[in-house]
Amino acid sequence: MACVNDTQLSGTDKKILAVIKNKALSTEKIAEEVGLPLFKVRSRLRELKSNGYIIEKDSLYQVNPTVNEE
Amino acid sequence: MEERNHLVEETTEVRSLPRIGSKAPQFEALTTHGTLKLSDYKGSWLILFSHPADFTPVCTTEFVGFQKIYPELRKMNTELLGLSIDSVHSHIAWVRNIKENFGVDIEFPVIADLNKDVAEKYGMIMPEESSTEASRAVFVIDPDQVVRAIIYYPLSTGRNMDEMIRLVTALQATDEHQIATPADWRKGDKVIVPPAATTELAEERVNDDSLECVDWYFCKKEL
Numbered sequence: 001m002a003c004v005n006d007t008q009l010s011g012t013d014k015k016i017l018a019v020i021k022n023k024a025l026s027t028e029k030i031a032e033e034v035g036l037p038l039f040k041v042r043s044r045l046r047e048l049k050s051n052g053y054i055i056e057k058d059s060l061y062q063v064n065p066t067v068n069e070e
Numbered sequence: 071m072e073e074r075n076h077l078v079e080e081t082t083e084v085r086s087l088p089r090i091g092s093k094a095p096q097f098e099a100l101t102t103h104g105t106l107k108l109s110d111y112k113g114s115w116l117i118l119f120s121h122p123a124d125f126t127p128v129c130t131t132e133f134v135g136f137q138k139i140y141p142e143l144r145k146m147n148t149e150l151l152g153l154s155i156d157s158v159h160s161h162i163a164w165v166r167n168i169k170e171n172f173g174v175d176i177e178f179p180v181i182a183d184l185n186k187d188v189a190e191k192y193g194m195i196m197p198e199e200s201s202t203e204a205s206r207a208v209f210v211i212d213p214d215q216v217v218r219a220i221i222y223y224p225l226s227t228g229r230n231m232d233e234m235i236r237l238v239t240a241l242q243a244t245d246e247h248q249i250a251t252p253a254d255w256r257k258g259d260k261v262i263v264p265p266a267a268t269t270e271l272a273e274e275r276v277n278d279d280s281l282e283c284v285d286w287y288f289c290k291k292e293l
Contacts, residue, residue: 037114037144037149038110038113038114039106039110039111039114039149040103040110042107042109042110043103043104043105043106043107043110044104046105046107047104047105
């Protein structure tokens, strides 16, 4: 285990957050819009949700309005 | 006096290893692309493969080989996921080293299976060969997460990348057309029609001009 965990947002995370900033999208639609494989988008969404960056409702994801990602 | 066998009680954990046709064991693992679950791959074909260790020559040739076939696999809705009993930092260093020394960018994730959780679930370790390294195992998992093919190679022998492509192509053709594929089959070759199940069908089969039959049980056709 590393001495500290890196919680910095990756370029991929930022791309995902950008496409769901103003609209809620499905995993498939996000994958299509950011041009990433589905497995990777599923994994990143899980992580972003667990860290509170995004919220999920009815299998649609969008940026958590209470979080300022800047 | 009756002789008795004294049995020594042992507590051993017996794990049921995946077999062709069984559901692939689920896992959540740390990888070079973050934490991944097997379920993240639902809807895609997946080649889950293990290698003995990072920074070893045969494994390096295999990684270069797997990366070379990755674009073609992606076109076939097939993902690659590597695994070894190394840390994620070792994987990152090795992947960067491969790029530096061989000019190949490894784009697929690699599981850092330090606690051997995934390797043990899939029976990737051959204790008689090495208890600290995974063998060269390959599990082809379909979009419903069912194990469709298993290949094992020893530590000393690198795998054949053409066979990975050929195997997935054959499995996908089988699913799409309900056919089988003969030895050394490649895309474009004739395929095997499943043998007739009744005498009536056998008779019809040998009289079917669209098929190339040697005998009632051995018929081929174009796809």
